[in-house]
Amino acid sequence: MNQQRQAQEEMVMGCCLYEERAIDAFVRRGGTAKWFSDRELFRIAEIMMDMYSHGKTADAHSIGVRLPDYADRMDDCIDKSPMVSQIDEYVETLHGFMKIDKLSEFSERLTTVLAKTTPDEADVMLAKVEGYIHTMLTGEKIAEMTMIEAGIKSLDAIEAGDAGGLIDWAHPAITRSMGRLDKEIVWICALPSVGKTALALQWQRTLADKSIVSSLASLESKKTPLVWRHVSAIGGINTLKIKQGKGSEDDLVLVRKIIKGLDQKHMRLTDQRMSIDQIYAWARDEVRHGSKLIMVDNTRHIDVPQTTDRREKTEIMSSYFKRIRDDLDVPVVVFHHSKLDNGKEAVSWSADIERDADALIFLSANEDESSFNNGRYRCCIDFRISKMREGASGISVQLEFIKEVQKFRDWAYSDI
Numbered sequence: 001m002n003q004q005r006q007a008q009e010e011m012v013m014g015c016c017l018y019e020e021r022a023i024d025a026f027v028r029r030g031g032t033a034k035w036f037s038d039r040e041l042f043r044i045a046e047i048m049m050d051m052y053s054h055g056k057t058a059d060a061h062s063i064g065v066r067l068p069d070y071a072d073r074m075d076d077c078i079d080k081s082p083m084v085s086q087i088d089e090y091v092e093t094l095h096g097f098m099k100i101d102k103l104s105e106f107s108e109r110l111t112t113v114l115a116k117t118t119p120d121e122a123d124v125m126l127a128k129v130e131g132y133i134h135t136m137l138t139g140e141k142i143a144e145m146t147m148i149e150a151g152i153k154s155l156d157a158i159e160a161g162d163a164g165g166l167i168d169w170a171h172p173a174i175t176r177s178m179g180r181l182d183k184e185i186v187w188i189c190a191l192p193s194v195g196k197t198a199l200a201l202q203w204q205r206t207l208a209d210k211s212i213v214s215s216l217a218s219l220e221s222k223k224t225p226l227v228w229r230h231v232s233a234i235g236g237i238n239t240l241k242i243k244q245g246k247g248s249e250d251d252l253v254l255v256r257k258i259i260k261g262l263d264q265k266h267m268r269l270t271d272q273r274m275s276i277d278q279i280y281a282w283a284r285d286e287v288r289h290g291s292k293l294i295m296v297d298n299t300r301h302i303d304v305p306q307t308t309d310r311r312e313k314t315e316i317m318s319s320y321f322k323r324i325r326d327d328l329d330v331p332v333v334v335f336h337h338s339k340l341d342n343g344k345e346a347v348s349w350s351a352d353i354e355r356d357a358d359a360l361i362f363l364s365a366n367e368d369e370s371s372f373n374n375g376r377y378r379c380c381i382d383f384r385i386s387k388m389r390e391g392a393s394g395i396s397v398q399l400e401f402i403k404e405v406q407k408f409r410d411w412a413y414s415d416i
Contacts, residue, residue, distance in 0.1 A: 007080070008094045009036050014081025015090060016048060017060040017074050022087040023052050027288070029091050030281035035098045040073050053288070167212060167292055167331070170203035173410040174383055177397045181293075181331050184358035184389070185321055189338035194363050194381060196335045197221055198406040200297050201229055203333075207293065208266035214293040215268040215286035217279060219301035222271045231258045233407040240404075275303040276320045287328045294324060298335040318352040338362060360387035369398065369411070379403060380411055 013036070015022035033045035047066055051058040060074045081090075166180035190196050200216055207214045218226060232239050235258050242251050268286060279302065283294045296302070304313040317334075325332045336353070354360060362384045369380035383397040398411035 002097075005094075005097045006038065008090060008097060009038055009041050010077045010080045011082070012087070012090045012094050013041050013044060013074075014077035014079070015084045015087045016058075017044075017063070018078050018081060019084045020052075020058065022084055023048065023058060025087045026091050027052070028282055028285045029088075029095060029278060030284055031091060031095070035094055037101070040070060041077070043067065044070055044074060168206055168210070170199050170206055171399060171408050171410070173399065173412075174397050177395055178385065178388070182390070183325060183329055184331050185325050185356060186331065186333045186359040186361065187336055187353050187357045188333060188361045188363055189336045190363035191338055191365075194365050195401045195403070195406075195408065196363060197226070197297055198229060198233075198401070198403075199363065199408060200295050200333075200335060201226065201406070202233065202408055203293075203295070204267040204269075205230070205233070205263075208263040211266060212292050213266050213268060213290045214295065215283070215289075215291040216270075216295045216297065217274065217282060218269060218271045218297050219273060220298055223269060226269065226271070227259060227262070229406040230262060231255055232405040234258050236405055236407075238404045273301065273303065275305055276317055280320055280324060283324045283328060283330075283332075287330055291330065293331055293333065294328070295333040296321075296335065298337060300337055315352040318356045322356050338364075354387065357387060358389040359385065361385055366398065381408070 012022075012026065012031075016026055027049075033042055033049055036042040036045050044063060044067060047063050048058045051062060056062065060071075060078060064071045064074065166182055168180055169175045169178065188196065188199070197218070197220065200218075204214050204216060228239050228243065231237070235254055237251070237254070239255070241247055242255060247255070268289065268291060270282065274282060279296060286294060299314070299317055302313075302317055304316050306316055307313055321332050321334055324330070362382070364382050364384065366380040366382045371378055379401045381399045381401045383399055385393055385395045387393050388395075399408045400411045401408055
């Protein structure tokens with residue numbers, strides 16, 4: 001084994017054995033026991049990941065109870081892990097070694113296969129190559145069901161009371177018009193300051209009320225301002241004066257109560273800057289934790305190291321979101337900046353979004369409907385469905401965006 005690879009595996013393992021948050025970082029990047037080529041470390045990692053997935057403490061002592069013969073090796077790994085705070089860097093390097101292994105394996109296999117392939121078999125071989133790449137990237141073979149099996153699985157889920165895994169949209173008015181969301185890729189495009197983030201947060205609260213776990217990668221806003229948005233929406237209060245130190249004692253008591261009552265179990269949130277590869281690994285980790293909806297806000301802040309061209313970046317991101325949906329079997333909602341094209345809103349940067357998206361939605365201010373009413377400005381937002389792969393396009397749902405409390409409500413029925 002490459003000595004540098006050996007050292008990297010020992011450092012990652014040592015960090016994970018010493019501090020559990022290192023395991024969190026390892027899993028968040030899609031790490032599995034298969035990343036360890038050393039047979040002893042692979043066995044330790046198997047036990048560690050099993051205990052971790054079941055919510056058990058997975059330190060050197062706990063694993064040593066099950067693998068007493070590996071105690072000295074685990075202690076040696078801990079001694080060789082210089083800084084647990086550098087776990088992200090260690091994991092990223094180890095991931096690189098793993099990818100090289102897989103690419104080498106793929107190259108050898110492809111060479112062998114191509115030598116036996118005739119032109120008439122090219123299409124079939126391409127399908128096999130795609131399946132192998134999927135296995136190489138995710139570690140999971142594509143499980144194919146027959147039509148009857150797929151239909152019965154869906155019907156069984158409906159009879160079990162979960163509507164086949166369908167979930168509600170952010171507001172009842174949208175669900176009434178569009179039906180519930182299936183395992184689809186939804187791109188929600190909007191110009192700045194029309195409520196994209198507020199819609200994502202309201203969506204999480206809507207699902208949390210039904211005990212459904214959702215996950216939001218907020219790449220634009222940090223957790224603190226997002227918490228204040230939740231406070232505004234839940235309490236129905238403008239928090240500006242409170243944040244400026246001008247709130248009353250009662251205001252502070254109410255805000256503290258709302259913050260402590262936030263449903264972190266069902267509203268999962270990260271505000272870490274991520275590359276598109278890291279978003280894929282993060283989504284896999286979130287689904288392991290029970291998430292039924294993956295949301296990313298927004299694409300402008302995703303790092304795509306493969307290219308600097310904006311159109312190519314969008315194309316790569318679109319393909320990754322499609323992989324998340326297909327590999328993890330969950331709906332994916334992507335918030336994206338739109339652009340004005342001859343006075344009309346359009347998708348920024350790439351036609352790949354329009355091709356890959358199951359639903360393409362524009363969120364835009366309706367200046368004609370918006371108006372002042374009793375001294376308060378009512379902002380009408382059009383939730384317009386430009387494309388719906390399995391439904392009617394051209395539908396528009398009107399919502400009122402109450403900006404001061406970061407909340408949407410039905411435009412036609414102010415009591416909703």
